[in-house]
Amino acid sequence: MAENHPAKRRFRWTPGLVLGIVLMTAMVLVGLLAPLFLSDAAEKLTANPSQGPGPGHWLGTDDFGRDVLARSLVATRLTLLMTAAATVIAVVGGILIGTFIWLAPPRIRNAVLRVIDAAVAYPSLIFALLIAAILGQGAWSAVLAIAIASIPAFARLTANMAASISQRNYVSTARLLGVPGPRIITRHMLPNMAEPLLVLTATVFATTLIELSSLSFIGLGVQNPEYDFGRLLNESLVNIYSQPLQAVMPSIMITVAGLSAMLIGDGLAAATDPRGGRKFGSVKTASEVPASLRADTQSLVEVNNLTVSTPNGVPLVKGVSLSIHPGEVVGLVGESGSGKSLTAMSIAGLLPEELTVTAHSLRLGELDLRKKNDPRTLATSIGLVYQDPGTSFNPALRIGSQLTEVSRVHLRQSRKAAYGRMVKALADIRITQPETRMGQHPHELSGGMLQRAMIASTLVTDPRLIIADEPTTALDVTVQADVLRQFRTINREMGTAMLFISHDIGVVQALCDKVIVMNGGKILERLTGAQLAAGDVRHPYTKALLAATPSIAERKAELVSVRAEDFTYDEVPDEVPSTAVLSEGKE
Amino acid sequence: MTEPTMLSKEAVILEESRTQGAAAGSRGTPRGLSPWGSYALRRAGGVVLSVALLVVVTFFMVPLIPGDPAVAVAGADATSEQIEAIRQNLGLNQPLHLQFIQYLGNLVTGNLGESFAYSTSVSTIIATKLPFTAEIAILGILVTLLVSIPAGMAVGIMTRGGRQKWMDVGFGMLTGFFQAVPQYVIATMLVVVFAIVLKVLPAAGAATLSSLILPVVGLSIAPICSISRVVRRETATVLEQDYLRTGRGWRLPALRLYARHALPNLMTTTLTLAGLVLAGMLGGAIIIENVFNWPGLGKEIVTAIINKDYPVIQGIILVLGFLAIILNLLVDVILGIIDPRTLGGGKSHG
Numbered sequence: 019m020a021e022n023h024p025a026k027r028r029f030r031w032t033p034g035l036v037l038g039i040v041l042m043t044a045m046v047l048v049g050l051l052a053p054l055f056l057s058d059a060a061e062k063l064t065a066n067p068s069q070g071p072g073p074g075h076w077l078g079t080d081d082f083g084r085d086v087l088a089r090s091l092v093a094t095r096l097t098l099l100m101t102a103a104a105t106v107i108a109v110v111g112g113i114l115i116g117t118f119i120w121l122a123p124p125r126i127r128n129a130v131l132r133v134i135d136a137a138v139a140y141p142s143l144i145f146a147l148l149i150a151a152i153l154g155q156g157a158w159s160a161v162l163a164i165a166i167a168s169i170p171a172f173a174r175l176t177a178n179m180a181a182s183i184s185q186r187n188y189v190s191t192a193r194l195l196g197v198p199g200p201r202i203i204t205r206h207m208l209p210n211m212a213e214p215l216l217v218l219t220a221t222v223f224a225t226t227l228i229e230l231s232s233l234s235f236i237g238l239g240v241q242n243p244e245y246d247f248g249r250l251l252n253e254s255l256v257n258i259y260s261q262p263l264q265a266v267m268p269s270i271m272i273t274v275a276g277l278s279a280m281l282i283g284d285g286l287a288a289a290t291d292p293r294g295g296r297k298f299g300s301v302k303t304a305s306e307v308p309a310s311l312r313a314d315t316q317s318l319v320e321v322n323n324l325t326v327s328t329p330n331g332v333p334l335v336k337g338v339s340l341s342i343h344p345g346e347v348v349g350l351v352g353e354s355g356s357g358k359s360l361t362a363m364s365i366a367g368l369l370p371e372e373l374t375v376t377a378h379s380l381r382l383g384e385l386d387l388r389k390k391n392d393p394r395t396l397a398t399s400i401g402l403v404y405q406d407p408g409t410s411f412n413p414a415l416r417i418g419s420q421l422t423e424v425s426r427v428h429l430r431q432s433r434k435a436a437y438g439r440m441v442k443a444l445a446d447i448r449i450t451q452p453e454t455r456m457g458q459h460p461h462e463l464s465g466g467m468l469q470r471a472m473i474a475s476t477l478v479t480d481p482r483l484i485i486a487d488e489p490t491t492a493l494d495v496t497v498q499a500d501v502l503r504q505f506r507t508i509n510r511e512m513g514t515a516m517l518f519i520s521h522d523i524g525v526v527q528a529l530c531d532k533v534i535v536m537n538g539g540k541i542l543e544r545l546t547g548a549q550l551a552a553g554d555v556r557h558p559y560t561k562a563l564l565a566a567t568p569s570i571a572e573r574k575a576e577l578v579s580v581r582a583e584d585f586t587y588d589e590v591p592d593e594v595p596s597t598a599v600l601s602e603g604k605e
Numbered sequence: 606m607t608e609p610t611m612l613s614k615e616a617v618i619l620e621e622s623r624t625q626g627a628a629a630g631s632r633g634t635p636r637g638l639s640p641w642g643s644y645a646l647r648r649a650g651g652v653v654l655s656v657a658l659l660v661v662v663t664f665f666m667v668p669l670i671p672g673d674p675a676v677a678v679a680g681a682d683a684t685s686e687q688i689e690a691i692r693q694n695l696g697l698n699q700p701l702h703l704q705f706i707q708y709l710g711n712l713v714t715g716n717l718g719e720s721f722a723y724s725t726s727v728s729t730i731i732a733t734k735l736p737f738t739a740e741i742a743i744l745g746i747l748v749t750l751l752v753s754i755p756a757g758m759a760v761g762i763m764t765r766g767g768r769q770k771w772m773d774v775g776f777g778m779l780t781g782f783f784q785a786v787p788q789y790v791i792a793t794m795l796v797v798v799f800a801i802v803l804k805v806l807p808a809a810g811a812a813t814l815s816s817l818i819l820p821v822v823g824l825s826i827a828p829i830c831s832i833s834r835v836v837r838r839e840t841a842t843v844l845e846q847d848y849l850r851t852g853r854g855w856r857l858p859a860l861r862l863y864a865r866h867a868l869p870n871l872m873t874t875t876l877t878l879a880g881l882v883l884a885g886m887l888g889g890a891i892i893i894e895n896v897f898n899w900p901g902l903g904k905e906i907v908t909a910i911i912n913k914d915y916p917v918i919q920g921i922i923l924v925l926g927f928l929a930i931i932l933n934l935l936v937d938v939i940l941g942i943i944d945p946r947t948l949g950g951g952k953s954h955g
Contacts, residue, residue, distance in 0.1 A: 132654060133658065135651075136651070139880075139929060140884070141884050141885045141889075141925075143885075143889075143891060143892075144887070144891075144925050144929070145662075147891070147906060148663070148666055148922055151909075151913075152666055152669050153671070154671075154677075231787060232788070232789055235787075236892060237895075237911065238907060238910055251789065255793065258801065258808070262801050262802075265797060269794060273785065273786045276785040276786060276787065277782065368854055371766060372766055372767065393857075394856070397855055400854075409846065410847045410848055411848055412866050412869075413870065413944070414869035415866070423852075423857065424856075427855070427858070427861065428855075
């Protein structure tokens with residue numbers, strides 16, 4: 019998904035950033051040059067008031083015969099100067115407050131932070147109006163008003179950044195060594211916040227520009243005879259019927275100025291964001307491959323030469339074949355990244371759409387899983403249990419409404435019937451107070467309880483296959499045993515076939531009839547549960563897995579450190595009859 | 606660390622909600638209180654602080670005026686009797702703490718003082734102007750929420766996982782553009798296009814129902830852009846969550862998946878942020894009222910500032926501040942209903 023650049027923090031010049039800088043440079047040049055050359059046209063009263071566009075005045079003249087275009091250009095200087103001044107005050111004030119409170123005692127710091135929070139909740143324009151009321155109208159009181167009103171938000175963000183930095187080791191060390199506070203700020207804190215602060219400053223510049231000109235626009239900022247963009251637009255509003263063009267040029271200027279500041283802010287954020295530069299490929303559908311010649315008609319699940327690859331063609335699963343018979347529990351073992359979850363999720367049809375899946379056959383009973391199937395059939399045929407019960411439930415919905423969703427949507431049961439059935443299912447797997455649980459939210463239940471509830475929910479549709487993707491990994495050891503027992507009971511009593519994925523060979527050994535060891539997207543070895551229990555394994559990787567699980571491999575095993583890359587990926591010749599057909603995939 | 610083109614305030618809230626989402630539930634509920642009870646208690650603390658800040662700041666407005674406030678009010682050519690009368694009226698002869706106590710007492714009894722300019726009570730002025738501001742503000746907020754959430758979600762769904770790159774870019778450019786243009790410029794251009802060139806809508810005033818359209822649109826465009834950007838980003842995040850995979854594993858119909866499973870989860874951050882954007886619309890309304898000559902609080906406060914009519918300024922700022930507090934509180938209550946985890950670790954501003 020992400021293309022890793024070797025130079026991780028290389029500055030990226032995005033087109034937006036370049037455009038922003040070009041536009042801003044142009045604005046600054048206009049601000050520097052226009053007052054030198056155009057002041058006369060912009061400010062001298064002439065005898066040609068309120069003229070339309072013409073050769074002498076491209077955009078016409080205002081009430082006093084001053085050239086509209088020239089005024090719009092000359093106004094750039096004051097607008098930019100005011101914005102820059104307000105930005106500097108806001109940024110310096112914000113940084114001072116935001117960093118120094120971290121040197122203050124916690125009590126004072128918390129009090130200040132709460133006041134800042136309360137201030138941030140008010141629209142800054144209201145504060146600005148208040149300050150403008152105190153200071154009176156004028157360019158520089160408007161600058162102060164907007165600057166002071168922007169300080170709380172900037173201080174809050176700085177405080178948040180300073181919070182994380184002030185807890186880092188080098189800051190605590192410096193403090194222990196007695197480095198004075200201001201020096202800690204300049205030496206340690208500010209350099210580490212420089213990038214985000216720069217981005218923020220650009221954003222503050224853009225918002226300040228807008229707010230300052232807004233004040234001028236409503237008549238509380240720049241006063242006659244001075245003028246900035248907002249003031250010009252304010253003046254043009256009086257004549258907007260007779261001379262709408264008079265409003266257009268200041269509008270364009272302010273838009274270009276605001277846009278360039280924002281583009282620079284965006285561009286800087288993107289340029290310094292290490293997560294940036296992600297590339298996605300196009301979504302390809304699975305290519306049609308002729309069906310396998312040797313379909314195992316007895317098996318419930320049939321996977322033949324399955325490959326999964328990323329959009330840019332990196333193979334993740336490289337020709338995996340397996341079968342699951344009715345009532346059989348098949349374990350899929352391997353470390354993370356071995357392709358075991360991808361294999362399982364290909365069967366479930368739940369892979370991210372950008373991954374490309376191909377297979378000679380991918381079948382559950384008579385369902386061809388390579389095609390798009392009826393959602394109802396899929397939902398009722400395959401039960402799914404995921405790794406982390408804490409994140410697999412929707413945090414915003416009650417347990418009951420989630421657990422009964424399949425029954426209500428796909429089995430068309432009434433709310434009441436589905437509820438009753440689910441309560442019974444929960445009671446069956448010994449969840450206490452099932453009615454109460456149904457009315458609770460996921461965060462109120464323990465992980466083990468959530469996982470058992472998830473298992474119970476898969477059972478109400480009486481599925482043909484349960485796919486459990488590391489269902490015990492996120493649980494405590496004692497809870498793990500309980501959940502494993504649930505799976506075994508279900509398999510024994512209902513005869514449901516299971517595909518059980520785990521990185522823990524011990525867990526798999528306790529539960530599975532058949533175990534498949536995967537690594538690097540390929541199958542290394544197929545074993546029966548009995549073989550595994552006896553330690554009768556041949557592939558060194560499997561041996562290493564066993565050795566890493568001392569409680570299961572009761573032999574005295576030296577801890578072997580193995581990397582999958584140390585092996586050739588060739589599968590150990592298979593001795594389990596039921597899966598012997600399936601090892602033709604080669605590369 | 607910051608999201609592109611986000612107002613710095615929005616960045617504050619986004620970050621807050623992120624860190625709180627991670628720490629949700631870590632803060633224990635005080636014993637003997639229902640989650641709602643302790644939530645209410647915690648929020649009440651925030652509200653009290655906000656109100657206190659508002660009262661203190663508005664009070665200090667007059668003493669902080671450079672020079673003699675009474676002279677500033679009376680103007681340069683006032684007689685010393687006039688100045689003394691104003692000084693009496695404002696209570697400026699008393700020590701500061703007595704002035705504050707009197708200010709507090711007046712507020713509690715609902716007495717906001719008398720306008721210098723109109724010699725009517727400030728309460729009366731606010732009572733006649735507030736409905737106009739409320740009208741465009743409430744309509745604007747409704748329009749903003751009704752447009753930005755579906756639009757942001759739709760774009761988020763269509764561009765998930767890097768799909769339809771062109772739409773992603775186009776959406777970002779369009780919304781970014783309208784965020785960079787000041788509201789009053791958008792409003793002025795609306796007047797030029799719809800009132801002057803096309804002549805389909807009135808340019809100013811509050812005489813007819815159709816005169817509401819341009820102010821509400823002018824007020825809503827920028828907030829729609831910022832909120833729909835947030836919704837788009839949150840949608841993208843929520844769609845990658847495990848519980849959505851669970852929903853897909855249950856083969857739920859798309860509409861059910863997005864409306865029932867994705868929407869409530871993306872609303873948490875969205876609303877937290879929206880509270881601020883919506884409160885900001887109160888500030889926006891002040892500007893918009895001045896473009897469209899809308900007879901509300903915004904137009905009034907500008908006139909009052911120019912006239913140095915301090916009681917009116919204080920009164921209007923108090924009212925707008927209260928509205929912002931109420932809006933934030935409302936958002937918090939809705940958040941608590943949508944996502945009960947919010948009750949565990951409340952946000953402290955408001």
